Amino acid sequence: MTLAQLIFLAAAAVTLVAAIMVVTSPRLIHAGLWLILSLAGIAVLFILLDNGFLAVVQVAIYIDAIAILIIIAVMLTRAVMSDADRQINRMGLAAAFASLILLAGLLAMVLQVPAASPAPLVEAEVNLDALGRALVDVDGFILPFEVASVMLVAALVGAILVAMAPARGD
Amino acid sequence: MIPGVSMIHILILSGVLFTLGALGVLIRRNAIVMFMSIELMLNAANLAFVGFARSMGALSGQVFVFFVIAVAAAEVAIGLALIVAVYRNRGSIDVDMVSDLKG
Structure with missing residues (x-):
């Protein structure tokens, strides 16, 4: 080993x-x-x-x-x-059973992956340069990249709004 | 690939981790633990992405992991804000208690 x-x-x-x-x-x-x-x-x-x-x-x-x-x-x-409360909901057994079915399905799918794709691996190091360029390349992922940044701002502003304490005197 | 470890092993690990996350979402009553379980599921998917990116020598797998992490950050911010808001309004974060829309 x-x-x-x-x-x-x-x-x-x-x-x-x-x-x-x-x-x-x-x-x-x-x-x-x-x-x-x-x-x-x-x-x-x-x-x-x-x-x-x-x-x-x-x-x-x-x-x-x-x-x-x-x-x-x-x-x-x-x-x-409190930590002493019941932690598992009423459908616990059914949920465990459903998870077992999910696991069986996932494993059945995984085992169909063609074994031992011969790991071509051009360079041992991950090509960080290429990753950075792909993120901002017009032919690459620039649109999802920019959308992700807008989404993050929107999500954080939204989180502040949702969690803000209600104004006094409402 | 890791010497002596094939893609199958990584995918099996990812599948088991995903199932554990799904189990946590299904059986726990506390909203925050359900959140942690969702993070586990996202991590299982990330592991599969990185494994495939490594075995196929492809770049897009890593880019997807990058976006998944960005979405996870947004999701956790919104979700925890919702949990705090629900807690403030109802004094509980037991998901069984939040059932006003139930017919």
Whole structure:
């Protein structure tokens, strides 16, 4: 077993165990911390797949921004739902069954992927230069890129509006 | 590809992670945990994208991951604002309680 295989197995195991803990942990704050571990495992997998840039993006945006935002939301709404309450809704069993069917369907689909596409791999490093050019190239992805920036501004302004405390004296 | 690890392994990992996320969305009552589970599902999709981009030597897979992360950031901002608004109005973030539109 090569070193890369070992690292892959370890990262996969950490990611999956942390994901299971996110789904099952009765304490919200613990679920948030497990989520960070799971996201970090994904970042390690990105590095293994020779994509250091996306690993950095994963850490900077997912772990730094999104997970911390979620944990702050947990703290803001913490007093409401006590950790001792029932965490699973009435349809829990049916939902678990539906997830099993989903897993079977996904695995059946995955196993049809043509095995061992011979990994052509021109250069070992991900071509960051090409990625940056593709994002702003007229023939590339400039339209979705600009739309994404407008969408982000709209979403953040909207989030402020939605979450703003109602004015006094309404 | 990672030496000794084939595309199938990455796709299986991605599928299992996606299923865990879907399970979390379906069974949990707390809106914030449902959010975390949605993030898990998005990450599973990202993993599959990066794996394919790596095995096919294609650029568009990485570009898609980039956009998925941007959309996830927008989604989490709006979603958490909604959760805080619901919490402020009803004093609860149990999704079973938010059922005013139920016929």
